[in-house]
Amino acid sequence: VSTFVAVINTCFLCYFLALDVVYATLFAISFYESGRHVRRLALGADDIVLQSPLTPPISIVVAALNEEATIVASVDALRLLEYGEFEIVVVDDGSTDATLARLKGAYTLVRSTAPLRNQLPCKPVHAAYVSRRLPNLVVISKENGGCKADAVNAGINAARYPLVCVTDADAVLDKDTLLRIVRPFIERPRETIAVGGTVRVINGCTVSAGRVTRVGAPRNLLAALQVVEYMRAFIATRTAWSRLGGLFLISGAFGVFRKAAVVEVGGFNPKAIGEDMELVLRMHRHFRAAKRPYRIVFLPDPVVWTEAPETLKGLRSQRKRWHRGLLQCLWWNRGMLLRPSQGMVGVLGLPYLWIFEAGGTVVEVVGYAVITVAAVTGALYVPFLLLFVLLAMAYGVALSVSALVMDEARSQRSQSSWDVAWLLLCTVLENFGYRQLMAVWRFAAMVEMFTGRKATWDPLKRKGFKTG
């Protein structure tokens, strides 16, 4: 028994230590990189992008399914973006609500018979509309494909520019987001195939004329906890993965892709649950196999705001889908694992996902089970357990607070002292229930996946924005 216990103990402690070292390293790299990024912005990079004749035009593809509450506000926000030349392609993915009617009414849409190039597979398109009011707005109405990937593929087919920005209908982009995200495409036009930006939670913020005018923390606890979580994920780790050349995810809520590269790899996969991660991994695999130089980049400052679920039901559905997407991607791309030929993604990125993201759920749930069994059998040494839990919590809080302070110091979006204090409190509160809930949901998603239950694209019910 003592040997078994010793092995369990050592495994848990080694795992915990490795996790802490990895997160601390990623945070340190992100800290350095985001500092460099902020300094570059201060040198007037936006003006260069705005004025240069070398700035490429962008097609913004917005997939919408039953988004009647926010669709007009979203398009309004998009059309006011600061950028030289861009078009907006809204794809109504067979909405059963008034999404299309709202668009027709707001932008005086008329049906177009212009032929579309079906470069990527998607469900049949019912009609394409152009606006009498906005020359750069195209609306595609299509049969529901059951997933966002299908809708985005239809949008990419209709896009006319070499860069495609994929975003959600409920997302609000900062006015300079495109100016900032396009920089890597200008810097290295031949190699850059995809760039992602930071996704932040819009709950609690004030939106006026399609822009976030006041940043605030949501009063809803669940949404506030997600603010902390997003901050940690985007600010503290993704910048580092980009720097290491092992970026494995560009959020589906916001990313810019070179259209030719997306078409070359076959577009978004409708069968993938996490279509965003699946595309990025497939791009890595494709370009590595072809031995062609490429770059997939994340920038901390192009920011897109999106609504986080405020109910347990909505959150559970979202997280289970994300986790199933992750597991599916990992399984589909298992051939890349630990292969030096797959670069940093294969050697570092995927092992990280297998061990700490997918494996973390198992370790956490198994840990709870072992503790329960140990408590029942009387093998639990409570003082040590409490200290261990305290240490895990302290580390989590330290990491979240570090991300929060880094954001506070480097972001140009100031929020009130009360909001900062509330978010600091949330870094502690998330350890009591929220994290455990996440682990349980992820574990449930894993079980559902193994038992073969089908996942569906079930967009969240939107409340709409708080307007100023």
Place this chain on the structure above:
Amino acid sequence: MVNEDESVFGLVGGNDRSHAVFGEKILIGSVLVLFGWTVALALVAVWLRWLGHLQLRQRRRVEAAWRNKVDDLVLRGMLLPPVPRREQPVVLELLLHYRALLRGPEAARITAYLEEQGYAQRAAQELRARNRWRRARAADLLGRMRSETAVNALVRRLRDESEDVRAVASRSLAAIGHPRAVAALAAALADPSRWTASAVAADLVEMGPAAVPTLIEIASATDSERPGASDAAVTAVRVLGEIRDPRAEPVLIWLLGAAHDVNMRARAAAALSGVGGPRTSPALRAALRDREWPVRAQAASSLGALRDRSSVRALSAAIEDDSWWVRRNCAEALAKLGEPGRSALARLAASRDRYVRDRCLAALENLALEAKAGLPTPDGKTGMPPAPPARPHP
């Protein structure tokens, strides 16, 4: 009863109890370190916030104290009293703010003051700092001061090891607008960093006609037999297209016909739409028979942008091209050529070729749409502002 030596989470679970105690001490120590780190960070957040407020208040106070004196200097040429060292950054920003807004003698007075008081000299010295961000900031300040004394130093910074410094130096040189800077900037189009080249291209567009002779020189240095035209030459062609100076017409026409590189020929076709000129339309019509589709597609777009009705026939013939983009651009171009173009589209809409028919119908539909929306038609029937022209994209 819990047996510490065989416990879960007893660190090693071995028989040595001292291990477990040692483990506990490590855990307690780690928790305390993390707690200290968290508290320190929270204090840093508070301090940063407080510092930000303090700096803002200080800045407003200094600005209020110096605004009238700066007005006297700028508007009436009165001497500014010596500025205390700690207030110099705020006063400098105030002066640079005025410098950006003003032209003529007032602006010159500010630049002269900044040079006399050694601000420009200090910034020029900073251009040699080891830290790249300090060099970049200094280059930025010199550009905002419009100090011609710094032109040589800024030109040297166009070869800085940091692309950020090079980009800022280029922008500052363009802001100063000294003739000596044109050649250096044009040469910087060949910078290995496309970011710097992009900044330089924007700056050359801003400098306008003064940059045209040098750009023509770079563009015409393209070896027509070489498979890949240099990035610098292609960028020079793009900049020439943006400046729209008729002096560029001959070299662009030559490149359109003779350049080996497809991209260069397509860029020349695009640039010609901005430059125009008597020989442009025939050259573009000839390019509709180029062996590469991107050049043909771009030529079609440019003919539409020129709105030369004598191109209707050539475009009507080219609309049967094998390439989707060429057909599309031809139809859109015809739609821009007024009544003759519209007639050609109506005729071609009855074509037996489904692709030709579809494109023509779509172009006619767009015309009808624009007319209903009140957007200007090619015949210029409405006075409303036109829709932004789509950048040609072969």
